[in-house]
Amino acid sequence: MSVNAQITCSNRHPAPAHDEFIVLQGICHDYQTAGASHRVLHNVSLVIVRGRSYAITGASGSGKSTLLNILGLLDQPSSGRFMLEGLDVQASTSDQRAGLRNRCIGFVFQSFNLLPRLSALDNVALPLLYRGVSRTQARLRAGRQLQRVGLGERALNRPADLSGGQRQRVAIARALVGEPALILADEPTGNLDDGTAADIMNLLLTLNRNDGVTLVMVTHDSGLARCLDQRLHVQDGHILARDARHA
Ligand SMILES: Nc1ncnc2c1ncn2[C@@H]1O[C@H](COP(=O)(O)OP(=O)(O)OP(=O)(O)O)[C@@H](O)[C@H]1O
Ligand SMILES: [Mg+2]
Numbered sequence: 001m002s003v004n005a006q007i008t009c010s011n012r013h014p015a016p017a018h019d020e021f022i023v024l025q026g027i028c029h030d031y032q033t034a035g036a037s038h039r040v041l042h043n044v045s046l047v048i049v050r051g052r053s054y055a056i057t058g059a060s061g062s063g064k065s066t067l068l069n070i071l072g073l074l075d076q077p078s079s080g081r082f083m084l085e086g087l088d089v090q091a092s093t094s095d096q097r098a099g100l101r102n103r104c105i106g107f108v109f110q111s112f113n114l115l116p117r118l119s120a121l122d123n124v125a126l127p128l129l130y131r132g133v134s135r136t137q138a139r140l141r142a143g144r145q146l147q148r149v150g151l152g153e154r155a156l157n158r159p160a161d162l163s164g165g166q167r168q169r170v171a172i173a174r175a176l177v178g179e180p181a182l183i184l185a186d187e188p189t190g191n192l193d194d195g196t197a198a199d200i201m202n203l204l205l206t207l208n209r210n211d212g213v214t215l216v217m218v219t220h221d222s223g224l225a226r227c228l229d230q231r232l233h234v235q236d237g238h239i240l241a242r243d244a245r246h247a
Contacts (some may be wrong), residue, residue: 022182024080025082027082044080048182053227054215102127102178105180108182115159122142145176156203165192173189183214186206188200189224
C-alpha cells in the first residue's frame with residue numbers, strides 16, 4: 001500500500017491501547033564522509049505505540065538525532081523497514097513523505113529553526129500555509145497556539161526580539177498548529193533555564209496525557225526521561241529499550 005498524502009493522523013479519537021504507530025525493523029543508517037561510509041545506526045528495531053511517551057537518551061554522537069530525523073521523515077534510512085500507521089514509508093515518494101510529515105508530525109528542534117524575517121505569528125502559521133489553508137485562517141489558528149503557550153502578547157515579534165525560552169515556545173506552537181498525532185522533540189529544553197525548561201516539559205507532558213499526542217523526546221536529563229513512559233537508550237548506534245522509571 002502506498003502512503004496517501006491525504007491521510008489524517010487524528011489524535012482526537014483515542015486508539016486501542018496497543019496501537020502501533022511506528023514500527024522500525026532492522027533500520028541501518030550510513031553517512032558518507034570523505035568518500036567513506038560510516039554506519040551510525042545499526043539494525044534498530046522498535047515500536048512506537050500511539051499515545052505513549054518515549055525518552056531517547058545516550059551519549060553525544062550515539063545517533064539520537066539521526067534516529068529522530070528518520071522517525072520524523074526528515075531523513076531516509078539506508079536500509080530496513082519503516083512503517084508509519086501501517087504504511088510503508090520506504091516505498092513512498094518524497095512528496096508523499098512531505099505531506100505525511102506536514103499532517104502527522106510536529107518537530108521541535110533544539111536550535112528552534114525559526115525563520116528570522118517572519119513574526120512569531122507567521123512562523124507558527126507556516127505549516128498551515130504549506131497545507132493550503134488560507135492566510136487568514138492560518139493566522140487565526142497560529143494566534144490561538146501562541147496563546148496556548150503563553151505568547152499571545154508577542155505574536156508580532158520576530159525571533160530576534162524573543163528570549164530563548166520564548167523562541168522555543170514559538171517552535172512548540174508551530175509544531176502544534178497542525179494538531180499532529182506525533183511530536184518529536186530534540187532536546188527541547190537543552191538551551192533553557194530550569195524554570196523555563198520545566199514549563200516547556202509540562203506543556204509537552206500535558207499534550208501527551210490530556211490530548212493523547214504521542215511524544216518522542218531526546219534528552220540528556222535522566223530526571224526528565226523518568227517522566228516519560230519508556231526510555232530508548234542509544235549506544236553507539238544500537239538501541240536498548242528499557243522502562244524509564246526503572247532505569
Ligand atoms: N550529516 C552528517 N554527515 C556525516 N556524519 C554525520 C552527520 N550527522 C551526524 N553525523 C555523525 O553521526 C553520528 C551520530 O550523530 P547524531 O547527531 O545522531 O548524534 P547525537 O546522539 O544526536 O549527538 P548529540 O547528543 O551531540 O546531539 C556522529 O558520529 C556524527 O558525527
Ligand atoms: Mg543530537
